[in-house]
Amino acid sequence: MPISRFHEAQPLAPGQTVDLSPETVQHIRALRLESGAAVVLFNGDGQDYQGELTLSGKKQATVAIKTEVAVESESPVAVRLGIGMSLGDRMEYAIQKATELGVLSITPLATERSELRLKGERAEKKQARWQQVAISAAEQCARARVPEVAPVQALADWLQTVPLTDLRLVLHHEHATRLQELPPPTAITALIGPEGGLSEQDLARAQAAGFTPVVLGPRVLRTETAPVALLSAVQALWGDY
Structure with missing residues (x-):
């Protein structure tokens, strides 16, 4: 029977006896x-x-x-995702599966076509919930590092924070460039639109910030499917598959 894993946000070391958080105790029960x-x-x-x-x-x-055991389960390709916020449980699904597939960080984005609008306390509560989704997924998939779910940002602000060394990709079904045509990267920042995709203005902003439009096959993917397809392809082409 597999040994159960639990996340504890506190310093840990051999020889310690640690008190578990109420959430972990509830899970154990x-x-x-x-x-x-x-x-x-x-x-x-x-x-x-x-x-x-x-x-x-x-x-x-x-x-x-x-x-204490070092865990070697992180992807050799650091992938940062910016995802246009969507309604329902689509964001939770995307965060859960992206964590399982080795994503480094996820930033929920407010884009022109985002139907979900979050500000203030409501945005903070959503971020905390999404971070917990990533923690639970890391517990399940045996990762010893938890992807950061960043605070909600406007797309224009996020585009200014992308590391200059990253390969910058924006998923768009009307473009012809495919992943296998690109040089092997060590770090990727990828932009994925919300339901309905990115507007022409948002796509233009991304391209002006150095993002290359890429397509994942001839089919139009849902916003929660796109991260799974992208990360799977990245791992198969350049990662640890």
Whole structure:
């Protein structure tokens, strides 16, 4: 039976006995784990910390950390995604699958065609929820680093933050350039539009910022499917598939 993994946002080290967060305790209770069970903790530093669980009542638990193991599960190609925000659970699906496929970071973007508009406290709550989706996906897929889900940004502002060394791509079904025609990159920043795609103005802004339009086959992909297709292709061409 696989050993259960849990994210703990606190310093971890062999020899420590750590108090688990209420969220982790609730998860452990749902899994019906018992005292003495072997578990793995991680905090995003690239290590897994293996230890033994002790339950103390219904709402408290500790783990005595015994060993520390470096986890080599990060993609050799650093991929940063900017995704136009969409309604419903599309963003959560995209974040979950992108995490499983090795994305480095995700920025939710307000574009001209974004139907979801977020500001202030509502934007902060959504960001926290999306970050938790990434954490849960990292737990499941055995990553020891959690992709950052950045605060919501306007597209124009985000375009100014892209690292100069990255290969810059914007997905667009009306263009003919394919991934295999590009030179092998070590880092990629990719822009994906919301439902309905990017407007002509947003596409022009991206191209002016050095983004190359690319197409992922002859079919039009949904906004939540595009990150999965892109990251799978990147891993197959240049990554760890």
